[in-house]
Amino acid sequence: MDTVHALAMYRYHKHYVSTVIFDEKPGITAKDLSTQLGIPLGEALVILHELGEEKTELNPEAAPASVNSK
Numbered sequence: 001m002d003t004v005h006a007l008a009m010y011r012y013h014k015h016y017v018s019t020v021i022f023d024e025k026p027g028i029t030a031k032d033l034s035t036q037l038g039i040p041l042g043e044a045l046v047i048l049h050e051l052g053e054e055k056t057e058l059n060p061e062a063a064p065a066s067v068n069s070k
Helices: 010-024 030-037 041-058
Strands: none
16 A cells, blocks of 8 residues: 555546546446556555545445444
């Protein structure tokens, strides 16, 4: 995760995914995101993971049961 956070464009990619990509494709996979943006798969995984956590914090009822059981 530290390596991904050190990438120069990471913040901008994360913002773009949260504001544009999720509106178009809310269930996008990391592989599809990686391909669509031309970013490393690891960066796509971190972005989706972090945005999923943020969404869960904002609306715990929208999270899958496995996340709520922690």
